[in-house]
Amino acid sequence: MSPSIRDIAKKVGKSITTVSRALHDYDDVSPETKELVRKAAEEMGYIANRQAQLLRQKSTDTIGFILPTFGPRFSDPFFSEFLAGIGNKASAYGYDLLVSTCPPGEKEIHTYQYEVQSNRVDGFIIVRTRVEDERIKYLTSVNFPFVAFGRVPGMDDIPFVDENSEIGMQMIADYLVDLGHTKIACIAPSMNYTFAIHRIAGLKEGLKLHGINLQEKDILTGDLTEKGGYERAMELIQRKMHPTAIVALNDLMAIGAISAIQDSGLIVGKDISVTGFDNIPSAAYTHPPLTTVHQPIFQIGGMVSEMLIQIVKNVPLEKKQILLKPSLIKRQSSGAPIKK
Amino acid sequence: MSPSIRDIAKKVGKSITTVSRALHDYDDVSPETKELVRKAAEEMGYIANRQAQLLRQKSTDTIGFILPTFGPRFSDPFFSEFLAGIGNKASAYGYDLLVSTCPPGEKEIHTYQYEVQSNRVDGFIIVRTRVEDERIKYLTSVNFPFVAFGRVPGMDDIPFVDENSEIGMQMIADYLVDLGHTKIACIAPSMNYTFAIHRIAGLKEGLKLHGINLQEKDILTGDLTEKGGYERAMELIQRKMHPTAIVALNDLMAIGAISAIQDSGLIVGKDISVTGFDNIPSAAYTHPPLTTVHQPIFQIGGMVSEMLIQIVKNVPLEKKQILLKPSLIKRQSSGAPIKK
DNA sequence: TTGAAAGCGCTAACAT
DNA sequence: ATGTTAGCGCTTTCAA
Numbered sequence: 001m002s003p004s005i006r007d008i009a010k011k012v013g014k015s016i017t018t019v020s021r022a023l024h025d026y027d028d029v030s031p032e033t034k035e036l037v038r039k040a041a042e043e044m045g046y047i048a049n050r051q052a053q054l055l056r057q058k059s060t061d062t063i064g065f066i067l068p069t070f071g072p073r074f075s076d077p078f079f080s081e082f083l084a085g086i087g088n089k090a091s092a093y094g095y096d097l098l099v100s101t102c103p104p105g106e107k108e109i110h111t112y113q114y115e116v117q118s119n120r121v122d123g124f125i126i127v128r129t130r131v132e133d134e135r136i137k138y139l140t141s142v143n144f145p146f147v148a149f150g151r152v153p154g155m156d157d158i159p160f161v162d163e164n165s166e167i168g169m170q171m172i173a174d175y176l177v178d179l180g181h182t183k184i185a186c187i188a189p190s191m192n193y194t195f196a197i198h199r200i201a202g203l204k205e206g207l208k209l210h211g212i213n214l215q216e217k218d219i220l221t222g223d224l225t226e227k228g229g230y231e232r233a234m235e236l237i238q239r240k241m242h243p244t245a246i247v248a249l250n251d252l253m254a255i256g257a258i259s260a261i262q263d264s265g266l267i268v269g270k271d272i273s274v275t276g277f278d279n280i281p282s283a284a285y286t287h288p289p290l291t292t293v294h295q296p297i298f299q300i301g302g303m304v305s306e307m308l309i310q311i312v313k314n315v316p317l318e319k320k321q322i323l324l325k326p327s328l329i330k331r332q333s334s335g336a337p338i339k340k
Numbered sequence: 341m342s343p344s345i346r347d348i349a350k351k352v353g354k355s356i357t358t359v360s361r362a363l364h365d366y367d368d369v370s371p372e373t374k375e376l377v378r379k380a381a382e383e384m385g386y387i388a389n390r391q392a393q394l395l396r397q398k399s400t401d402t403i404g405f406i407l408p409t410f411g412p413r414f415s416d417p418f419f420s421e422f423l424a425g426i427g428n429k430a431s432a433y434g435y436d437l438l439v440s441t442c443p444p445g446e447k448e449i450h451t452y453q454y455e456v457q458s459n460r461v462d463g464f465i466i467v468r469t470r471v472e473d474e475r476i477k478y479l480t481s482v483n484f485p486f487v488a489f490g491r492v493p494g495m496d497d498i499p500f501v502d503e504n505s506e507i508g509m510q511m512i513a514d515y516l517v518d519l520g521h522t523k524i525a526c527i528a529p530s531m532n533y534t535f536a537i538h539r540i541a542g543l544k545e546g547l548k549l550h551g552i553n554l555q556e557k558d559i560l561t562g563d564l565t566e567k568g569g570y571e572r573a574m575e576l577i578q579r580k581m582h583p584t585a586i587v588a589l590n591d592l593m594a595i596g597a598i599s600a601i602q603d604s605g606l607i608v609g610k611d612i613s614v615t616g617f618d619n620i621p622s623a624a625y626t627h628p629p630l631t632t633v634h635q636p637i638f639q640i641g642g643m644v645s646e647m648l649i650q651i652v653k654n655v656p657l658e659k660k661q662i663l664l665k666p667s668l669i670k671r672q673s674s675g676a677p678i679k680k
Numbered sequence: 681t682t683g684a685a686a687g688c689g690c691t692a693a694c695a696t
Numbered sequence: 697a698t699g700t701t702a703g704c705g706c707t708t709t710c711a712a
Contacts, residue, residue, distance in 0.1 A: 002457045004705060015683045020707060028681060047457035051400070052705035055391040055688050062438075067420075067427065072638040073621050074424040077415035083423075084414040087407065087441030091451075096460065098402075099439045101427030111431075117342050117387035119689095120436065226625040259625040281413050285566040285599040287627050298412040344689060355699045360691060370697055392689035395704050459705095 003044040011040050023048075062096040063308055064121035066111055066135075068128060069101045076224070076252065077280045078297060079127075082149070085301020086125060093309045095122075109134050116144050122312040125149070125304050129160075129194045147308040149300055150194055159311065161303045161322045165195060165277070166202030168293035168326030169247075172275050173206025175291075175328060176245050179336045181273065185218040185243035187232045187253050199249050199277065218243065222253045229256025237264045237272070244272055244337035251276035251283045254290055258333060273334035288332035295326070343384040351380050363388075402436040403648060404461035406451055406475075408468065409441045416564070416592065417620045418637060419467075422489070425641020426465060433649045435462075449474050456484050462652040465489070465644050469500075469534045487648040489640055490534055499651065501643045501662045505535060505617070506542030508633035508666030509587075512615050513546025515631075515668060516585050519676045521613065525558040525583035527572045527593050539589050539617065558583065562593045569596025577604045577612070584612060584677035591616035591623045594630055598673060613674035628672035635666070 005023075009016040014033065022029045022037035029037075040046075054060050065086060067079060083099070090097050098121050102111045112135055115121050122145065126135055129150030136158060139146045148160040176184060186203060189196050204214045220235060222228030229248055236242055237260060246261075248254035254276030261268050268274055269288050276283060276292035283290040303322065310317050345363075349356040354373065362369045362377035369377075380386075394400050405426060407419060423439070430437050438461050442451045452475055455461050462485065466475055469490030476498060479486045488500040516524060526543060529536050544554045560575060562568030569588055576582055577600060586601075588594035594616030601608050608614055609628050616623060616632035623630040643662060650657050 002459070006705080016706085017683055017685095017708080018681085021682090024707085030681060033681080045457065047454060049395075049705050050458040050460050051391055051395040052688090053707080055389075055395050055690090055704090056706050056708085058688070060391070067424065069424045069427070072424070073421065074638070075417035075421040075621050077417050077420070080417070080420045080423075081413065081415040083420075083439070084407065084409045084412070084441050087409070087439060091440060091442070097439050097441075099423070099427060099437045100431060101424050101437075102431070114387060117385070118390040119342070120390050226621055230625065255622065255625050259627055259629075262627045281415050281566055282595065282622060285570065285595050287599055287602045289599075298414070345691095346689080356689090357691080357700080358698055361698090364691090368697060373697080389689050392704090393691080395688090395706090396690050396692085398704070 002049070003046050004049070005046075007044060008037060008040050008046055011044070012036050058119075059312075060120060060122050061094060062098050062121045063090050063305065064098050064100070064115050064124045065127075066108070066115075066124070067099060067101045068104045068108075070103060070223070077282065078250075078278060081280075081297040082127065082301040085298040086305040089302040089305035090309070093306070095309055104130075109138055112138055116142060123147070123308045125308060130192045131194060131197070145308065145311045147304045147311065149304050151198070152194060153197070156321075159307055159317065159320045161300050161307070161324070162195075163295050163300070163324045163326050165199045165293070165326060166205065168277065168328070169199045169202030170206035170209075171326065171328040172247060172293065173203055173210070175330070176247070176273065176275070176334065177207065177210040177212065179273070179334065181245040181337050182212060183241070183243040184212065184214065184245045184247060185220070185236050186214065187220050187222045187229055187246060187248045187257060189224045189249060189253075190221060196249060203247060222248075222256075224250055224252060226252050226256035226259070229253030230260045231256070233257035233260035234264070237261065237266065242272065245334070246272060246274050248274065248276050251278040251280045251290060251292055254292065254333070255282065255286055258286055258290070269332050269335040270338055273337070275334055279329050283329070284331070286333065291331045291334040292329050293326045294329050296324070300324070342389070343386050344389070345386075347384060348377060348380050348386055351384070352376050399652070400460060400462050401434060402438050402461045403430050403645065404438050404440070404455050404464045406448070406455075406464070407439060407441045408444045408448070410443060410563070413565075417622065418590075418618060421620075421637040422467065422641040425638040426645040429642040429645035430649070433646070435649055444470075449478055452478055456482060463487070463648045465648060470532045471534060471537070485648065485651045487644045487651065489644050491538070492534060493537070496661075499647055499657065499660045501640050501647070501664070502535075503635050503640070503664045503666050505539045505633070505666060506545065508617065508668070509539045509542030510546035510549075511666065511668040512587060512633065513543055513550070515670065516587070516613065516615070516674065517547065517550040517552065519613070519674065521585040521677050522552060523581070523583045524552065524554065524585045524587060525560070525576050526554065527560050527562045527569055527586060527588045527597060529564045529589060529593075530561060536589060543587060562588075562596075564590055564592060566592050566596035566599070569593030570600045571596070573597035573600035574604070577601065577606065582612065585674070586612060586614050588614065588616050591618040591620045591630060591632055594632065594673070595622065595626055598626055598630070609672050609675040610678055613677070615674055619669050623669075624671070626673065631671045631674040632669050633666045634669050636664070640664070
């Protein structure tokens with residue numbers, strides 16, 4: 001068994017109170033006692049029992065993160081990088097990270113409720129915010145701390161980090177139009193995701209400035225995976241007049257689109273240009289490499305994590321809302337359209 | 341504040357003991373009382389305080405998983421899928437998942453020690469086992485439960501799930517030789533990983549059966565990322581006599597290799613064939629699609645998770661070691677070499 | 681500067 | 697069938 005505070009007390013001939021206070025570096029313990037206690041603790045390999053500590057303190061020093069997993073082949077590189085970002089900062093602050101998995105839907109909110117009420121975590125990190133976000137509604141209603149990666153329309157007060165993807169998409173629009181494209185289609189995820197709304201808005205806005213109207217029929221809905229991108233791109237390609245540029249709202253779908261175009265015997269970047277969003281590492285290794293908008297996922301994970309910890313610690317936040325500037329990464333998946 | 345067991349007791353006019361027992365469906369509580377208590381609990385939205393429960397029971401109902409993160413751009417799709425697999429089964433059994441991040445090295449073992457001794461978790465899941473695996477040595481030495489994804493040489497008693505990648509690589513070897521390849525090179529990760537050893541052994545063995553000797557100079561070392569695969573492949577291509585087939589030991593490096601070959605103006609599957617390992621979703625969407633060996637990562641995550649839970653619950657295991665049969669996925673990144 | 685004692689919310693041995 | 701009581705390991709009043 002691991003030694004307890006009692007064992008140390010016995011060894012140094014002091015009370016457990018004194019030991020506890022020495023370990024926490026309280027002012028009212030003599031330096032000698034502190035030294036004595038610390039040495040004994042070290043020698044005995046003492047590590048505080050977290051359960052007990054936390055029960056007492058009514059806090060958990062733990063951050064909750066509920067992975068919205070969609071089916072078994074859940075391998076979005078976005079999440080592993082984001083998780084690494086959260087985890088890194090959390091451990092830097094001595095916080096643990098409790099991860100659960102739950103597909104979006106009915107049960108999801110129960111998972112949150114359960115973790116809130118059973119006192120498992122001090123706060124949550126929410127990812128891929130949605131238009132009517134039950135998670136955020138719930139957490140706000142019970143006044144439980146959280147920080148979101150992504151904005152929520154109509155809830156401007158919540159703490160969040162997001163990339164200004166409107167601007168990102170405007171950059172894409174400018175770039176494609178400058179290359180000479182006019183027939184542009186888009187593969188988006190469900191409009192339930194707020195990021196989809198922002199990105200579509202940015203794209204529309206950007207195109208409109210050049211006198212181009214993005215029509216509803218040119219916005220297809222995919223599921224954020226390569227497969228989804230592939231299938232939607234195929235539909236676009238098979239139209240009698242296919243677009244010369246396909247704007248996918250994330251890299252995974254863009255990769256699928258590239259594959260579909262090539263399977264159709266067309267040339268990516270010539271017959272049809274493709275752009276993505278995220279700049280996942282793979283994006284540099286598609287063929288041709290993918291033009292996309294960079295998002296510093298790892299850093300964002302860190303920021304979100306840090307903000308949440310400040311909040312649960314009651315440290316005043318410098319900024320409650322952070323909107324990052326995107327940057328366009330031009331690669332060879334996009335080029336001038338072929339003149340006919 | 342969430343209601344406690346005391347609040348329920350007060351409400352139904354029973355002792356807290358009775359409430360506790362009713363909630364746990366003990367035999368020695370009358371059905372009426374059980375009903376009464378349950379209803380009250382439901383009404384009041386009672387959820388047990390996990391910290392207290394667990395402190396008392398000396399268990400945590402929590403599984404630990406320490407992500408070996410290598411630097412910030414940590415986006416191996418392997419991990420998100422594996423995590424989803426672990427998480428799913430864990431929650432099915434009512435277990436939580438505590439995730440930490442720590443780069444392999446010095447500090448890593450402290451992270452394990454800390455979580456063990458502070459009583460944070462009941463057991464660990466270990467991934468990507470290594471030859472002299474400090475993590476496993478430590479956990480065995482303190483007799484702390486764990487299950488590994490991957491074998492460890494010389495420790496045949498540890499509980500693990502692994503794919504028989506020797507056979508997987510033999511299938512690759514057979515297949516490539518049948519296509520007519522004789523000049524075969526390999527991009528492997530550090531031989532610290534036991535899976536690298538198994539896969540190389542399988543490849544060598546498989547080739548030897550066809551009278552081909554895989555030489556050390558034809559085994560390059562990459563870092564398991566696209567970038568690593570790209571760079572090593574470039575080295576191979578620039579040799580005066582480049583190989584006609586590049587066998588990468590994971591899909592990410594294979595994707596990098598494909599990119600390098602194409603950037604060199606060669607044709608993948610004709611000039612140089614490429615194979616991977618894992619069959620991540622992206623593998624079907626490279627151009628050309630990647631020939632690889634399938635590994636059911638999600639299921640393996642589930643199995644490992646389930647085994648660990650059995651172990652910490654002291655339920656006897658059906659099988660302590662599980663070795664899965666691989667299957668070869670033939671796609672167009674591999675073909676007959678061009679005759680000269 | 682230190683210690684005694686209460687108690688976080690829960691479970692379980694023991695008593696009734 | 698139910699209640700009394702002790703105690704998990706820790707922190708924190710309060711008193712000395």
